Amino acid sequence: MPNSTKNLNHRVIVIDDDKEMRQSLIYLLSAAGWEVEALAETSMIENKVAAFLPDVILSDVRMPNSSGLDLLSEKSNVAQLPIVLISAHGDIPTAVQAMRDGAYSFLEKPFDPQRLLTVLRNAAEKNRLSKDAERLRKQLATLSGLDRVLLGKSEMLQSVRESVLDFSSADAAALILGETGTGKELVARALHNLSDRANGPFLAINCATIEAEGFEKRVFGEAGQSQGLFRQAEGGTLFLDEIGTCTLDVQAKLLRAIELREILPVGADKPITVNVRIVSASNEPLDQAINDGRFRSDLYFRLNNVVIDLPTLRSRKDDIPLLFEHFLQNYAELYETQIPEVTTEDMAILITHEWPGNVRELRNVAERLVLASRRGAGSVSEALRVQNDMGDVPETLREAVAAFERTLIAKAIRNHKGKMDAVAEALGIGRRTLNEKIVKLNLNKSDLLD
Incomplete structure (x- = not known):
C-alpha cells in the first residue's frame, strides 16, 4: 500500500461574516485541494476545531459579534493552531499587534490568491511538522x-x-x-x-x-x-x-x-x-x-x-537471565513485594528448560515465583513444575496442539538419542509424517541433543 497518510489534503477553517467572501474562499481553497469548513463568526470555533481537526485557521479581523484578533488570546486548542488573519481595514499597527499576539500572518484585502495559498500551505505544513516533532519526542522518550x-x-x-x-x-x-x-x-x-x-x-x-x-x-x-x-x-x-x-x-x-x-x-x-x-x-x-x-x-x-x-527463547538462552530479572522486577512492583532471590541453581534450571511457550511462558513462571515468595515459599523449580502441569495455555486449539506436539516430539528425540526411526515408532507415526512435523514445528534436532 502506498503511504497515503503523507499526502492527505490540508484542512482549513474559514471564518468570515461576509457570505460572498466566505463562498469565494471556499471555492478557491477547494479548487486547490484543501478540505474546508466555514463559519460566519467565531462563537462555534471550539466545537468546529475539535470535530474537524484543521491544520490552520483563516479568519477575517473585523466581524459584527467578534474579532479574529480574539482567537489569538484564546486559552484553548484554537490558539495552538496557526492563525492567518485577513482584513479590508488593514493597517501597520493592527498587523504588528496581530503578529505580536501570535498570528502566523496578516493579509490585507484584496489579497493575491496565490500568495494566500502559499501562506496557508506554509502555515499548515509548519503545524504538521510541529505535531510530527512532538510525536517523535514522545517516541524517543518511550523508545526504551x-x-x-x-x-x-x-x-x-x-x-x-x-x-x-x-x-x-x-x-x-x-x-x-x-x-x-x-x-x-x-x-x-x-x-x-x-x-x-x-x-x-x-x-x-x-x-x-x-x-x-x-x-x-x-x-x-x-x-x-x-x-x-x-x-x-x-x-x-x-x-x-x-x-x-x-x-x-x-x-x-x-x-x-x-x-x-x-x-x-x-x-x-x-x-x-x-x-x-x-x-x-x-x-x-x-x-x-x-x-x-x-x-x-x-x-x-x-x-x-x-x-x-522472531527467534524462539530456546535459541537465545543467554537472554534468559536478563528477561527473568526484568519480569521479577515488574511483578514485584505490581504485587508490592520483594524481588525473590534467584540462585545459580535456579538459573541453571531456567536455562536448560526448552521453553515451548517462549517468553510468555518465562513471564508466567516469574509471576508464579513472585506470588509464591509473598507467602514465604516457592522456588523456580516449583514454579516451573506448575507451569508444566498447567501448560502455557495457548489462545487457540491450533496453538495448543502445536505446543503439545512440539513438547512430545522433542522429548522423544532426546529419549531415543536422535534415532529418528525409533522416535517415529515410539510416537506411532510414519517417518515422513515425523519429518514434516519437525519442519512445521521448527524443531532443531541438534539443539535438542546438545
Missing part, C-alpha cells in the same frame, strides 16, 4: 519501551529491533513469523507506534477465533449496521494474527481488499476505499501451508513485503 518489549542482548534480538525501527517508517504490508509466545502482537504494535500512522487506530484480530461465515461481517462490515475492522482501522494499522488459519475463501476476499485497497461491506452495492496498513502474523511457516494447499501464494506475496522473524 521497544527495548523492554524485545529485551535481550543476543544478535538475533538486536537484528529484530533494527528491523522494527527500519520497517516502521515503511507503509508496506508486514508479516511477522514466530512461535506462540515470542511477542508477535507486541512487535506489530511497535511497528504501528513508530510509524506515520501512530496517531491512527491499531486494531488486532485473531483470525483463528472467527468462524468463516462471520469473518466477512466482522472484517468488512455490514451495510447500514456495522463498519467492520477495516473501516475502524482507517488511517491506522490492522493486525491479522494467525493469518494462516483463514479459509481459502476468506483469503480470496482479503487478497482483493489488500490489492484494490477497497472493501465491499455485506449487503452493500458499492465498494469503499480504505487506507489501512496490514500487518499479519503466523506461528507456522506459510510456505509450508502453501505447499499443503492451505494458503494462497498470491496472498502470501501481498503480505510479505516486509518480513520479521
